[in-house]
Amino acid sequence: MNNSMQSQRYGFLGDYDKPLFWSTAIITLLIVALGVISPETLKTYASDAQGYLSSQFGWAYVLALAVYVGVGLWIGFSRYGNLKLGKAQDTPEFSTFTWVAMLFSCGIGVGFLLWGVAEPLYHYMQTPYMAKPATPEAIPVALQITYLHWGLHTWMGYCIVGLSIAFPAFRYGKPMNIGIALYGLLGERTENSIWARLLDLVGAVATIGGIATVLGLGVISIDYGVGHIFGIETGNVGKIIIIALLAVAYTLSAVSGLKRGVAFLSTLNVVVVIAFCVFILVTGETNTLMRYFVTGIGNYLGNLLPMTFWADPLQKTDWINWWTIFYWLIVISWSPFVGGFVARISRGRTLREFIIFAVLVPTVCSMLWFSVIGGSAIGIEAAGEVKIFDAVQANVGAGIYVLLESFPMSGFLSLVVFCSMVIFLITSADSACFFVAMQMSKGVYEPTLGMKMTWGLFTGLLAIVLLLSGGLKAVQTASIVAGSPFAIGIGFMVWSLLRSLKFEYAKEHSKEVNEVIHKESQPEDKTDDFVALEGIAYKTTE
Known part of the structure; x- marks a missing residue:
């Protein structure tokens, strides 16, 4: 059912999941209300909870x-790798480049620009380990830790x-909702x-x-960019305008649909970022940078297992809590909307692909x-x-702009980075809004315009x-804490996936065996013109 037909039948929001819609809205508003009334209280509780989770359950x-x-x-490289996300006849909805660009933009595109210099x-x-800080030996270590994250x-x-x-x-x-992962x-x-409803x-x-969180990062980076490039000092009014413009932009992008707004902006931005990276590589210390890259691959692969399983058993510092474990908490809490959006755009791909x-x-x-x-x-x-x-x-958003001052055309490049940051924020937020709208609309693949607009403007x-109350950082921390139990949910989702893969592989394999048996049971063609040889017909000539 298309959007117009659904809207006519069910109204502005379409046929939506009322319990999920209102429970999500109420829980969100309660957290926000505490963030507005007493941001310090929320920040204290959320920070304490995050610290407890990191120190006690970081392992x-x-x-x-x-x-x-x-x-x-x-899964990708086992016998299940050839199974498709969809029916055997299904083909990908997007080209490979557009598909990768969309998942890149949805996932961590804005983080690349924000943390590319800083981390x-x-x-x-x-x-933290393997080298003394601020020494030549620390450079490959710093890069391989960044690769890990x-x-x-x-x-x-x-x-x-x-x-x-x-x-x-x-x-x-x-339906494409989170709970269906338990099928x-x-x-x-x-x-x-x-259990599926709770997962939803x-x-x-x-x-x-x-x-x-995405919008909070956007305010940090764009606010600095406005001051750096245009010389405009933004107060609260300026920050409100920035968020309002971003909200309108990502809502319009989500409303325009995947094949227009989201796909176009994602592809455009990834091309721009590739060009930017190549420019820095060519105009910078090319030989040294490529040596970092090649050496970094070896260091990353060689130390992948030790870094992966390092949980700082002596807990001498809080480094792992504020870096690696903090990152894993973000990945877990963001995995519903990033993973869900990636799922939506991946029909027709094999698991290996x-x-x-x-x-x-x-x-x-x-x-x-x-x-x-x-x-x-x-x-x-x-x-x-x-x-x-x-x-x-002083300001994590300053890193890439200060870096560019050492390169030619720094003013132009700063403007490119600024525009790219804005687009990445739009594509990340519109992906999230699109996914929330899907969940509220009972997992339909194309929610109504009204539902997408509602959640876009609401957020x-x-x-x-x-922002006005000073509670943005507190709610970001609270959202990470709230999403952390999803780690348990992911475990059950993966268990469910493995059972489905086993069943589908057995079914497909059984079908292939039956087809072979059927072919072999057919009477051979005894004519002089054709001879059956191992199931393949070859025409013979005199």
């Missing part, structure tokens, strides 16, 4: 992400959720199961928090990006030319209210 999050990576790689510099100046674990954390949702939805023609365990009872609710609330292009290719691209951008920043900082780290400590208004 569990480290182990969980390691398991997800191992299981995901095994490698932090690990270089405050190296932006590589296999992050992409697989999102994509294992995407696989768990996409496989039963496309394979069995089911392999619950079967036809899934849609009415309390946790995922929806985590998604709203995820959008708030999914793992290669949605996990391995982005991982290599991430390594190249941080080698070039982060390596350039470390080189300039180490040479003492510009104190980039001081700027980053924008929430961000403005939180």
Whole structure:
């Protein structure tokens, strides 16, 4: 049923899931109300909860992400790799480049620009292990730690959720909501199961928090960019205008549909970012940067297992809590909407293709990006030319702009980065709004315009209210804490996925065997013109 027919029949919001809609809205508003009335109270409780989770259960999050990576790689390169997300005749809805660009923009595109300079510099100046800080030996260590946080674990954390949702939805023609990922365990009872409904609710609330986080990052980076490029100091009014414009833009993009707004903006932005990275590589220390990249691949692969399972048993510092475990908490809390959106755009892909292009290719691209951008920043900082780290400590959004001051056409490049940041924010937020609208609309693949507009504007208004009250950071922390139990949900989703894969593989294999038996049981053609040889007909000539 298309949007216009659905709207005429069910009204502005279409046929939506009323319990999920209102429970998500009420829970979100309660958290926001506390953030407005007493932001410090919410921040204290949320920070304490995050600290408790990190210190007491950090090992569990480290182990969980390691398991997800191992299981995901095994699925992609095992006998199940040829199974499709959908029916045998289904073909991909988007070209491979557009598909990868969309999942890149939805996942961590804005983070690349925000942290491309900042994170490698932090690990270089405050190296936690394997090297003394701010030494030549610290450079490869800083880069490989950054690869850990932006590589296999992050992409697989999102994509294992995407696989768990996409496989039963496309394979069995089911609604695309988070709860359907339990189909392999619950079967036809899934849609009415309390566990599936609970998974839907946790995922929806985590998604709203995820959008708030995206907008919060946007305010930091865009606010600095406006001052740096245009010389305009933005107060609260300016920040409100920024969020309002972003909210209108990502709502319009979500309303325009996947094949127009989202796909176009994602593809455009990825092309711009590739060109930007190549420019920095060519005009910078090309040889050194490529050596960082090549050496970094070896360091990353060689130390992947030790870094993956390092949980700091002595807990001498809080480094792992504020870096690795914090990242894994973000991945887990964001996985419902990133994974769900990736699932929506992946019909027709085989599981092996999914793992290669949605996990391995982005991982290599991430390594190249941080080698070039982060390596350039470390080189300039180490040479003492510009104190980039001081700027980053003062404002994390300053890093890439300060870096560009050491390159030709810095003014133009800063404008390019600024525009790219805006587009990445739009594509991340519109993906989230699109996914929330899908959940509220009972998992339909194309929600009504009214539902997409409602959640797009709702999240924008929430961000403005939180910004004025000073509670934005508190709600971001609270959303991460609220989404953390989803780690348990992912475990059941993966278990369900494995059961579905086993069943579908056996079914397909059985079908192939039956076809072979059927062919072999047919009477042979005894004519002089054709001879049957191992099931293949060859025409003979005199």
